[in-house]
Amino acid sequence: MFAYSKSLPLYREVDVLVVGAGPAGIGAAICAARNGAKTLVIESAGCVGGAATNGLVGPFMTVYDARSEKQIIKGIFEEIVDRMIQIGGAIHPSEVRSKTSRAGYYLIGHDHVGPFDHEAFKLVATDMILEAGAELLLHTQFVDVIKEENKIVGVVIANKSGMSVIRAKIIIDCSGDADVAARSGVNYELGNIHDGNMQPATLFFRVCNVDTERLNAHIKEHENEIRPFYGPFSWLIREKQEEWGDVPRAEVCLFESPEPGEFRLNVTRILDIDGTNAEDLTKAELLGMKQAHKVFSFLKKHAVGFENAKFMGTAASIGIRETRHIEGLYRLTKDDVINCRVPGNSIAVMATNMDTHNKSDPGGTYYTLENGPYFGVPYTCLVPKGIDNLLVAGRAISADAVAGSAIRMIPCCIVFGQAAGTAAAMAVKEGKLPAAVDENKLCTLLKEQGAYLGD
Ligand SMILES: Cc1cc2nc3c(=O)[nH]c(=O)nc-3n(C[C@H](O)[C@H](O)[C@H](O)COP(=O)(O)OP(=O)(O)OC[C@H]3O[C@@H](n4cnc5c(N)ncnc54)[C@H](O)[C@@H]3O)c2cc1C
Numbered sequence: 384m385f386a387y388s389k390s391l392p393l394y395r396e397v398d399v400l401v402v403g404a405g406p407a408g409i410g411a412a413i414c415a416a417r418n419g420a421k422t423l424v425i426e427s428a429g430c431v432g433g434a435a436t437n438g439l440v441g442p443f444m445t446v447y448d449a450r451s452e453k454q455i456i457k458g459i460f461e462e463i464v465d466r467m468i469q470i471g472g473a474i475h476p477s478e479v480r481s482k483t484s485r486a487g488y489y490l491i492g493h494d495h496v497g498p499f500d501h502e503a504f505k506l507v508a509t510d511m512i513l514e515a516g517a518e519l520l521l522h523t524q525f526v527d528v529i530k531e532e533n534k535i536v537g538v539v540i541a542n543k544s545g546m547s548v549i550r551a552k553i554i555i556d557c558s559g560d561a562d563v564a565a566r567s568g569v570n571y572e573l574g575n576i577h578d579g580n581m582q583p584a585t586l587f588f589r590v591c592n593v594d595t596e597r598l599n600a601h602i603k604e605h606e607n608e609i610r611p612f613y614g615p616f617s618w619l620i621r622e623k624q625e626e627w628g629d630v631p632r633a634e635v636c637l638f639e640s641p642e643p644g645e646f647r648l649n650v651t652r653i654l655d656i657d658g659t660n661a662e663d664l665t666k667a668e669l670l671g672m673k674q675a676h677k678v679f680s681f682l683k684k685h686a687v688g689f690e691n692a693k694f695m696g697t698a699a700s701i702g703i704r705e706t707r708h709i710e711g712l713y714r715l716t717k718d719d720v721i722n723c724r725v726p727g728n729s730i731a732v733m734a735t736n737m738d739t740h741n742k743s744d745p746g747g748t749y750y751t752l753e754n755g756p757y758f759g760v761p762y763t764c765l766v767p768k769g770i771d772n773l774l775v776a777g778r779a780i781s782a783d784a785v786a787g788s789a790i791r792m793i794p795c796c797i798v799f800g801q802a803a804g805t806a807a808a809m810a811v812k813e814g815k816l817p818a819a820v821d822e823n824k825l826c827t828l829l830k831e832q833g834a835y836l837g838d
Contacts, residue, residue: 391539391548397423398811399804400538400551401517402525405433406793407777408557409508410459410800411807414832415555416515418808423549424512425523425540428700431508433559435793436501439587439647439698442485442638443497444792446476448756449723449734451494455757456733456794458834459801463507464497472503474641484595484639484646488602488615491751492736497794498641525558528567533771535567553772553807553817557800560659561707561779569767569775570710573659575739575784582704582740582788583631584653586671589695590679591645598688619685626681630674635682645695649702650678652740658703667701704740704778704791711781712763712818720786723755725837728822730765730802730829732757732837737789750785759837760790762822765803771816776803798834805829 399415401408404426412424424431434440443464446456454461454477467473476497479485486493512519522542529537529548537548556563561571574581602615609615616635620627636649651674653667675697682689708714717737718724725732734757737750752758764781765774775781776799778791790799805828806820813820826836 389546391546394540394547394549395423396550397421398552399423399555399807400425400549400553401555401557401804402538402563403433403557403559403777404431404512404519405557405559405777406435406796407800407803408433408555409512410797411555411557411776411804412512412517412519413459413515414801414804415808416512416517418805418828420808420811422517423520423551424517425520425525425549427522427524429521430505431512431519432501432505434702436505437698437700438702439501439589440702440793441499441501441647442479443476443499443794444735445493445495446497446794447495447734449752450756452756454495455835456731456798458798458829458832460794460797461833463504463511463797464499466507466511467499467503470503470507472507472641473497473499484599487636487638488609490609492738498638500641525562528563530567533769535770535772538563552811553774555803555807556773556775556779557777559703559706559777559779561709561775564709564767564770564773564775564779565707567770567773569769569773571707572710572784573657573707574705577784581657581706584656584658584667584671584704585649585702586651586668586675587647587649587698587702588675588679589645589647590689590692591642591695592691592693593644593646594688594691595639595644601687616686623681623685628677630678635686648678651675653701656703658706664701671701672697705784705787707779708784708787709767709775709779709781711775712766712768713761713781715760715764715780715782715786715790717750717783717785720758720789721750721753723752723758725757725759726761728761728763728826729759729836730762730826731795731798732759732835733790733795734758735789735792735795737785739785739788757837760799762802762806762820762825765799765806766818771818774803774807774817776800801832801834802829805832
């Protein structure tokens with residue numbers, strides 16, 4: 384062990400600091416700034432978007448209720464999508480039905496997904512952050528916190544300019560992995576505490592020049608072989624198991640982009656990875672790259688429609704589905720989701736199914752909502768226990784591992800960001816701590832900003 388101490392310069396003093404500019408950070412930064420807070424967002428990558436840009440993840444998972452009748456995720460998500468549509472970078476979820484190429488041909492859980500181009504997301508989200516008046520600092524890593532009792536009084540950052548400190552009245556941790564919460568001493572569960580696993584990692588890749596018409600016709604012929612929660616080509620993998628080799632996946636999960644013939648593939652699978660460990664992340668990147676090239680060669684050789692397909696590239700970063708789930712004032716459970724509970728202090732309602740990719744089933748285990756059209760996520764899931772001036776938004780909010788697999792989807796994370804940003808601005812304005820924010824007032828404000836919070 385080495386003891387290290389250094390005096391660091393102050394970089395900025397702001398009302399609200401957002402750490403991480405993925406889907407949650409984008410929602411948080413826009414809404415904190417729009418609601419009057421002096422806001423800075425820092426991001427370790429060279430662009431905003433997180434898994435939705437650098438990870439090439441998509442489409443936006445369903446924003447409709449479980450009966451496919453009504454759009455229930457709106458607000459800032461809808462604004463972003465509308466602007467992406469204006470520049471030809473997205474298709475509105477209302478137009479996309481399950482069993483089609485843009486919904487990955489899935490039968491269940493994929494009605495009304497939103498195909499998008501990741502460059503359009505990057506562009507629109509950046510514009511909206513800056514237009515809202517928030518300041519954006521890229522290539523900047525959150526490193527540590529300076530704490531006085533239960534309060535974060537300084538946030539240590541590192542970038543090309545060196546190390547420095549940001550002071551903020553409220554910090555919103557949107558790092559995906561709850562880095563700020565963990566460094567501050569907030570309790571968390573790492574993955575699924577019941578089986579000790581974190582969901583496998585996936586390196587997305589993109590291909591173009593796919594003959595969608597032939598692919599569609601081929602998949603129609605095999606319709607009966609598509610199990611409710613499996614995507615296509617399980618028949619091909621079974622038939623050519625030896626050539627498919629050691630990629631631990633029993634389906635080819637592929638989604639057509641807004642651009643016809645261009646698909647993003649969610650197929651590679653790297654098991655036993657801890658996304659909070661740099662060596663594991665490195666291993667996942669290297670294995671993911673190998674698997675991506677192998678899967679592409681397999682498809683080009685054997686899959687109908689892929690004969691002239693071209694490899695466009697792998698994602699800039701491995702996709703991490705799950706790491707820390709913080710302990711908040713309330714923990715959302717699998718039971719809450721399955722039973723479609725909507726607590727009075729819900730800051731969002733959603734109907735995304737619980738999609739738990741795991742080691743034991745190469746197709747993953749899927750739980751659907753059973754007793755209603757949607758479930759609600761209380762504000763208290765965003766408020767960590769133990770640190771007074773911190774909120775957490777995104778996939779790391781307080782939820783058990785199974786509930787966490789439903790709320791991790793991009794639109795959900797964007798609206799958690801909207802709620803956290805709005806709550807933080809309210810807290811600053813009223814001189815309160817996040818836990819003391821009037822939840823009824825917050826919900827009213829969110830509704831005024833276009834959010835749907837249930838009937
Ligand atoms: C393989 C895979 C497939 C998925 N499929 C879908 C899908 O089809 N549809 C869907 O809607 N969702 C899907 N998801 C879920 C979704 O992409 C993520 O759960 C969602 O992006 C999480 O958003 P977030 O803002 O919490 O975190 P992230 O997207 O991870 O963003 C976190 C941001 O914080 C930055 N950051 C992290 N640590 C630091 C630090 N210490 N300092 C500074 N910056 C930091 C990161 O660079 C990143 O930009 C998938 C996820 C994966 C991994």
